[in-house]
Every structure is written in structure tokens, then in C-alpha cells.
Amino acid sequence: MNVNITSYCSIKKNQVYLNGKIHLAIAGEVPFKQFTNQLYKTLNMDYPKFFKLDNLCKLALLTTEFLGINENITNPERTKIGVIVSNSVSSLDTDYNFNESIKERKNYFPSPAIFVYSLPNILIGEICIRHKITGENAFFISKEFNPKIFCNYVNTLFLSQRVHGCIIGWVDLYKDNYESFIILAQHKKYSNEKNIFEENTLLKLYKGE
Amino acid sequence: MHNAYVIADNIISPLGFSTTDNYNNLLKSLSGIKLVDDQKIYPAPFYSSIICSDEIEFHFDRLNAPGIYTRLEKLIILSIKDAVQKTKIDAGNEETLIVISTTKGNIDLINTIDDNIEKKRLFLWSLAEQIKYYFNSVNIPVVISNACISGVLALIYASRLIENSVYKNVIVTGADIISEFVVSGFHSFHSISEAPCKPFDINRTGLSLGEGCGTIILSGDRNLSNEAGMISFCGGAVSNDANHISGPSRTGDGLFYAIKNTMEEMRNYQVNSIDYISAHGTATLYNDESEALAISSAGLENIPVNSLKGYWGHTLGAAGIIESVAAIQCLRNNILPGTLGFEKHGVSKSINIIKQSVKKEINSFIKTASGFGGCNAAIAFVKQ
Numbered sequence: 001m002n003v004n005i006t007s008y009c010s011i012k013k014n015q016v017y018l019n020g021k022i023h024l025a026i027a028g029e030v031p032f033k034q035f036t037n038q039l040y041k042t043l044n045m046d047y048p049k050f051f052k053l054d055n056l057c058k059l060a061l062l063t064t065e066f067l068g069i070n071e072n073i074t075n076p077e078r079t080k081i082g083v084i085v086s087n088s089v090s091s092l093d094t095d096y097n098f099n100e101s102i103k104e105r106k107n108y109f110p111s112p113a114i115f116v117y118s119l120p121n122i123l124i125g126e127i128c129i130r131h132k133i134t135g136e137n138a139f140f141i142s143k144e145f146n147p148k149i150f151c152n153y154v155n156t157l158f159l160s161q162r163v164h165g166c167i168i169g170w171v172d173l174y175k176d177n178y179e180s181f182i183i184l185a186q187h188k189k190y191s192n193e194k195n196i197f198e199e200n201t202l203l204k205l206y207k208g209e
Numbered sequence: 210m211h212n213a214y215v216i217a218d219n220i221i222s223p224l225g226f227s228t229t230d231n232y233n234n235l236l237k238s239l240s241g242i243k244l245v246d247d248q249k250i251y252p253a254p255f256y257s258s259i260i261c262s263d264e265i266e267f268h269f270d271r272l273n274a275p276g277i278y279t280r281l282e283k284l285i286i287l288s289i290k291d292a293v294q295k296t297k298i299d300a301g302n303e304e305t306l307i308v309i310s311t312t313k314g315n316i317d318l319i320n321t322i323d324d325n326i327e328k329k330r331l332f333l334w335s336l337a338e339q340i341k342y343y344f345n346s347v348n349i350p351v352v353i354s355n356a357c358i359s360g361v362l363a364l365i366y367a368s369r370l371i372e373n374s375v376y377k378n379v380i381v382t383g384a385d386i387i388s389e390f391v392v393s394g395f396h397s398f399h400s401i402s403e404a405p406c407k408p409f410d411i412n413r414t415g416l417s418l419g420e421g422c423g424t425i426i427l428s429g430d431r432n433l434s435n436e437a438g439m440i441s442f443c444g445g446a447v448s449n450d451a452n453h454i455s456g457p458s459r460t461g462d463g464l465f466y467a468i469k470n471t472m473e474e475m476r477n478y479q480v481n482s483i484d485y486i487s488a489h490g491t492a493t494l495y496n497d498e499s500e501a502l503a504i505s506s507a508g509l510e511n512i513p514v515n516s517l518k519g520y521w522g523h524t525l526g527a528a529g530i531i532e533s534v535a536a537i538q539c540l541r542n543n544i545l546p547g548t549l550g551f552e553k554h555g556v557s558k559s560i561n562i563i564k565q566s567v568k569k570e571i572n573s574f575i576k577t578a579s580g581f582g583g584c585n586a587a588i589a590f591v592k593q
Binding site (some may be wrong): 033083088089090098111116118119134137140141 | 252266310314316319320331332333334335337338349351352353354355356358362366369370372374375389390393394396397398411440446447449450451452455463466468483580581582583584
């Protein structure tokens with residue numbers, strides 16, 4: 001398959017790795033909110049909507065932001081960029097928050113603002129809105145990062161020319177535990193980076209080897 | 210490249226535990242939507258289509274299944290079992306993949322502390338593991354959770370994998386149940402209708418939720434089916450509005466792109482006409498309007514359209530599957546069910562909404578879906 005990995009970013013334990021190298025780290029026990037606010041500032045995002053998002057979407061948006069979508073996607077046709085994401089906990093972090101608002105009948109105030117985030121693919125929607133991407137979407141759930149699910153499917157999308165680029169990622173968050181790994185893969189016409197999009201490479205990059 | 214053939218299917222809903230029972234009941238204009246008064250689900254009575262628990266137990270007991278399963282897992286197992294027995298495939302071997310489409314899985318477990326059914330089954334991968342153990346599958350089932358397009362997306366995903374010879378057979382099952390979580394959430398959005406839903410109608414005021422489960426088995430080898438009359442996948446596409454996460458696009462653009470791309474793919478399969486559209490038609494003001502705009506923009510104003518939400522309610526992760534199974538039955542029988550609840554045209558474009566069931570020779574159809582997160586999908590099937 002003629003697909004290359006243009007850039008990749010992972011965020012875990014208050015550290016950002018960009019293209020395999022440590023890019024930014026915050027020492028000590030910093031809460032998620034403080035950490036993500038700091039990244040938002042560092043990235044000069046100017047995107048007030050960010051503060052309304054749930055934590056899973058914040059993590060997805062920040063990780064994608066580091067990939068340099070605007071500079072790195074050379075073909076302007078955003079209808080042919082796909083966003084394919086997977087995780088293990090779905091939206092359970094927000095599900096528990098929503099459940100708190102309905103658990104007791106005397107305190108029954110279901111919140112639409114929380115409920116809307118009770119689906120994992122909302123983060124794909126947020127990435128699409130932020131980067132004006134209108135192509136193929138899919139959200140998969142697996143126990144752990146499984147490069148096979150991505151490769152099997154994303155290759156069929158490239159082969160049939162349904163996409164010329166794809167944002168592919170693992171974005172997982174439950175309470176204080178979180179981990180993201182997102183890559184930008186493009187047809188080699190648009191990307192001459194050295195990493196080829198295939199299972200072993202994907203697993204290595206995910207593990208940070 | 211292989212074709213992806215429909216080799217078997219099943220629907221489980223209040224209208225029956227088989228495809229035939231469900232389809233026949235659609236043609237009789239029966240609906241599963243009833244007034245439900247259950248304090249455990251919602252403080253006030255609401256309209257919804259709920260499967261009788263005793264019936265699920267009755268059918269499931271006959272399987273003599275070892276182990277303990279949740280309501281949702283029982284539905285999935287029953288649905289897959291019924292479909293598989295109409296084929297020559299082995300659900301567990303390495304040539305076969307199971308794909309599960311669900312939005313909320315076992316969300317009813319969120320408040321239970323049950324010793325027998327572990328709470329970890331809230332994780333969708335854990336629910337998939339139960340299905341893997343039951344069918345003794347070599348391959349780990351793939352779970353797709355992509356809001357209300359999950360079912361259509363799962364069918365597109367499966368067809369693409371078969372066409373590229375990644376798997377020979379894919380069993381696609383979609384399921385969601387009615388829970389306090391989901392009913393409260395949709396109520397908080399004010400999107401639940403105070404009467405049974407009325408898709409595309411001038412007086413529609415929202416959706417009715419439903420529970421259901423459906424299975425379609427796709428295969429690269431048509432000879433694995435025990436049933437006559439072959440139907441195959443002939444195109445599909447997914448798109449995102451990139452506009453708003455909880456409201457459909459006001460212009461219908463996103464869905465229009467999914468339909469347009471599907472129509473382009475259909476031409477590659479030498480399918481040049483569309484005879485029927487099975488719409489998402491949730492009966493919310495915005496969904497139906499946006500869908501009518503998309504159908505009209507695609508130049509399909511004259512093609513017969515129906516929505517089946519008036520029979521089953523909106524079954525979320527099951528919707529795309531059970532509505533596709535019904536459309537496949539339409540290809541086999543050449544009778545289209547009417548749009549139950551629809552009386553007076555209530556969308557701004559003049560599309561051809563079918564009120565009552567009609568006989569029509571049809572060779573192909575498009576099924577559409579849209580969902581939260583701005584996602585849209587369309588899929589097409591053709592009679593061989």
C-alpha cells in the first residue's frame with residue numbers, strides 16, 4: 001500500500017511526544033484540567049469552544065492540533081480526509097457524569113449538555129468541525145490498541161480512493177487515566193515521510209519504540 | 210475483488226423474533242410503540258417500543274446456554290443464531306468475523322452491583338468477548354459505536370472487508386436496549402414525541418425510542434446461503450457535516466455527499482437506477498427536513514421513500530441493520546411498507562413519501578442514516 005505516516009503525536013502522563021520525540025512535559029502531579037489548559041495556551045489555539053468539551057474530546061482535539069493538519073495536508077480536498085478512531089472505554093467517563101444527574105429521583109436533572117458527549121464518535125465530530133474535514137468516519141472499540149483494526153479498514157479506504165489522507169487514532173480516557181496516539185497518514189503522493197502505514201510500524205510508534 | 214452477498218438475516222423486535230414475522234407485521238401496519246409506564250426508566254409515561262422480557266427469556270432458555278448473559282447479549286446471541294442456521298458458515302472459524310454495532314451496549318448495568326454479571330460488561334469490548342465465547346470465535350469481534358449511523362456503517366465496513374478479501378464472511382449484528390440512561394438523555398433534549406412518532410409528517414414533534422436487534426450475514430461466496438434470491442452490496446459512503454455535534458446540518462449537505470458518493474459507487478457496479486429509499490426518518494423536525502433536502506439535492510425526489518421508525522421506534526445501533534433487513538425483504542417480495550404515522554407532507558421538498566404499502570418491482574435500494582457527531586451514511590444493495 002502506498003500510504004505514509006506524515007506526523008504522529010501521543011499524549012500521556014502529562015507529556016506530549018511529537019514524531020517520536022518528547023515535545024513538552026509538565027513535571028509533578030498536575031490535574032488534567034490544568035495540563036490541558038496549558039497545552040491550549042502553548043498551541044495558541046484561540047478556540048473558545050474548547051472549554052465546553054468533555055475531557056475525551058479535549059484530549060482528541062489537543063493531540064490532533066499537534067499534527068499540523070493545515071501545513072501537512074497538501075491536497076486541499078477535505079471531503080477526502082477520513083477520521084478513524086478507536087478506544088477502550090467508549091464515553092464511559094462522561095456516561096458516569098450524566099448518570100449522576102439522573103440517579104436520584106429527588107435530584108433528577110438530566111443535562112443535555114452532558115448527554116451529547118455520551119457517544120465516543122462525538123470526538124470525531126469535534127475534530128471534523130475544527131479542521132473542516134467532511135470525509136469518512138468510523139469509531140471502533142477494542143480492549144487495547146489494535147493496529148489490525150485500523151490497517152484492515154484504512155487500507156481499503158485508500159485502495160478505493162475514498163480518502164487521500166486519514167487521521168487515525170487511539171484516544172482513551174477514564175477519570176485520571178488517559179492516553180492518546182493520533183497519526184496523520186497520507187497517500188505517498190502527498191507525503192514522503194519514512195514511516196509506511198502498516199501494522200508493525202503503527203504498533204512500534206504507539207509503543208514509542 | 211469479490212461481491213459481498215447477503216446470505217442470511219434476522220430481526221428481533223416487539224413485532225417478532227424473525228425477519229419474516231417482522232416484515233409481515235410491517236405490511237399489516239402493526240407497531241411495537243406503546244405507552245410505557247415504568248418508573249425505573251422514566252418518571253412519567255412515555256411512548257416506546259420495548260421487547261417483552263418473558264419472550265426473550267422463553268427464546269433464550271431453549272438455547273440452554275451455559276453462563277449468564279445480559280438482556281442485550283441474549284438478543285445478540287439469539288439474532289446471530291437464527292441467521293447462522295440459514296447458512297453453511299461456521300460462526301466461529303477464522304474466515305468469519307463478527308461485527309457488533311451498538312451505541313450504548315450494556316448501559317443498563319451502570320447502576321447495578323451484580324455479583325453474577327460483572328460490571329466490566331459496561332465496556333463494549335467486554336460485551337463483545339461474551340459473544341466471542343458463546344460462538345467460540347477465533348477472531349475477536351469488532352465493535353462499532355458511531356451514534357445512529359453505527360448499523361449502516363457496520364454494513365459498509367463489512368462489505369469493504371469482504372470485497373478486499375480480508376474476511377470471507379462477516380456477521381453484522383446491531384443492538385440497543387431501552388434504558389433509563391438513554392430515555393432520560395433524549396428527554397433532556399426534548400426530542401421525544403408525546404405521541405408515537407410521525408416521520409415526515411407536518412405534525413411531527415419528535416422521535417420514539419425503541420429496542421431491537423438485527424443481523425445481516427455477508428459473504429464473498431453466495432453458495433453459502435440456504436435461501437434463494439441473491440442480493441449484494443453495491444456501494445456505500447460515510448461523511449461528516451463538520452458543522453454541529455448535536456443538530457443535523459440545516460442544508461442536508463453532509464447526507465447529500467454520502468448519497469452522491471454511494472450513487473457514484475453504484476455506477477461502478479453497473480447499477481444505474483435506484484428504486485427505493487429507506488430513510489432514517491426519525492420524526493424530529495430537523496432530521497426529516499435535512500433528509501428531505503439531501504434526497505432532493507441528489508435528484509431522487511420521485512423515488513419512493515419510507516421511514517420505518519413508526520413501527521419499531523428509533524432503535525439506535527440496531528436501526529441501520531433492521532431497516533436494511535426490511536429493505537432487503539422489499540427486494541425479495543416487491544412490496545414496500547408504508548410510513549406508519551405519516552399523514553400530511555411536512556417537509557419543504559416534495560419527495561415521494563409512501564403513506565401505505567405498495568407493490569412495486571424493485572431491483573435496488575439506498576438506506577440512509579444520520580447521527581450525533583455530524584455523521585451521515587448511505588448504503589446500497591441490488592438484486593442479482
